[in-house]
Amino acid sequence: MTNKGEPVVENKISMNGLITKSIGGIYYVEAPNGLYSCKARGVFRKRGTTPLVGDRVEIDVTDEFEGVITKVHERKNELVRPPLANLDQLILVVSTCEPIPNLLILDKLIAIAEHKGIEPIIVITKIDLDEHEPLQDIYSSAGFDVYISDNIKGDNVDGITALLEGKISGFAGNTGVGKSSLLNAIDGTLSIETGEISKKLGRGRHTTRHAELYKLDNGGYIADTPGFSALETGRYDIILKDDLEHCFREFAPYLGQCKFRDCAHIKAKSCAIQDAVEKGEIEKTRYESYVLMYGEAQQIKEWEL
Numbered sequence: 001m002t003n004k005g006e007p008v009v010e011n012k013i014s015m016n017g018l019i020t021k022s023i024g025g026i027y028y029v030e031a032p033n034g035l036y037s038c039k040a041r042g043v044f045r046k047r048g049t050t051p052l053v054g055d056r057v058e059i060d061v062t063d064e065f066e067g068v069i070t071k072v073h074e075r076k077n078e079l080v081r082p083p084l085a086n087l088d089q090l091i092l093v094v095s096t097c098e099p100i101p102n103l104l105i106l107d108k109l110i111a112i113a114e115h116k117g118i119e120p121i122i123v124i125t126k127i128d129l130d131e132h133e134p135l136q137d138i139y140s141s142a143g144f145d146v147y148i149s150d151n152i153k154g155d156n157v158d159g160i161t162a163l164l165e166g167k168i169s170g171f172a173g174n175t176g177v178g179k180s181s182l183l184n185a186i187d188g189t190l191s192i193e194t195g196e197i198s199k200k201l202g203r204g205r206h207t208t209r210h211a212e213l214y215k216l217d218n219g220g221y222i223a224d225t226p227g228f229s230a231l232e233t234g235r236y237d238i239i240l241k242d243d244l245e246h247c248f249r250e251f252a253p254y255l256g257q258c259k260f261r262d263c264a265h266i267k268a269k270s271c272a273i274q275d276a277v278e279k280g281e282i283e284k285t286r287y288e289s290y291v292l293m294y295g296e297a298q299q300i301k302e303w304e305l
């Protein structure tokens, strides 16, 4: 006889797995013997933690290929937007045109990755439509690895594929830049849905509706996530204003050299960062993004944290 109130557990099977997809409250967990569609136990909702794609979890099997997530293992890192956990690197996709590059969004994503200790890598797409050199110069001189891709022809993707081996990589960027197309170019068997650019708006249609991890032959996992439009650069991951200078890697050699120790590098006298921008040692567009992000960070009220 069991005690009153204690759940009866018959032949409970528990196993570990990886969340590869999350859609409408159902989590798809890849376990050693197959894919389980799972619900999350109520306690997660009460605690306000939601399992994320990329989470390593423990599940109780409830039926054939169905289960309940009972535990989320400790995360190495997590992003709010795109909603992913345990990333080894973040591939930031930007197109030469259609949509025109939004460097503020790109620099925000880079800063967030830096802040979380996730390596940012830049991929410039649609190199068949416009010149990629200006963008490539900005980001290589800032100290990033930059790859280029014509996703339609599929040229140049071998280098990117090699980069993904054995790692979990997120792909992020504005809507319509060609994230899903790039993934299809990397692995032709994926057949991910892509969207036509709306000529009128010059931007995509949000073709990707949920985050999903795909497994590659080389053992890597790649996460396709929905992009966002230029209008919704909302506050996803907060970087405090004092942390921001550390999220622009090309600033590093100059930090500590300003006249004032607490220099914000904005309209201050004898500022090493602004001098470097003047001399062309730091790219203007990168610095402009810093200034805009600093201004936004100043608006953050303490109670919002």
Ligand SMILES: Nc1nc2c(ncn2[C@@H]2O[C@H](COP(=O)(O)OP(=O)(O)OP(=O)(O)O)[C@@H](O)[C@H]2O)c(=O)[nH]1
Binding pocket: 125, 126, 127, 128, 129, 149, 150, 151, 152, 173, 174, 175, 176, 177, 178, 179, 180, 181, 182, 193, 194, 195, 196, 197, 204, 205, 206, 207, 208, 225, 226, 227, 228
């Ligand atoms: N010419 C050209 N077109 C491309 C390239 N990459 C993508 N496209 C086109 O751009 C459009 C948008 O591509 P998607 O792959 O759906 O873009 P996405 O970044 O996944 O967009 P969301 O899912 O909305 O975030 C599609 O019509 C693609 O065919 C490229 O390298 N060259």
Ligand SMILES: [Mg+2]
Binding pocket: 179, 180, 181, 193, 194, 207, 208, 224, 225, 226, 227
């Ligand atoms: Mg997509």
Ligand SMILES: [Zn+2]
Binding pocket: 258, 259, 263, 264, 265, 266, 268, 270, 271, 272, 273, 274
């Ligand atoms: Zn300064």
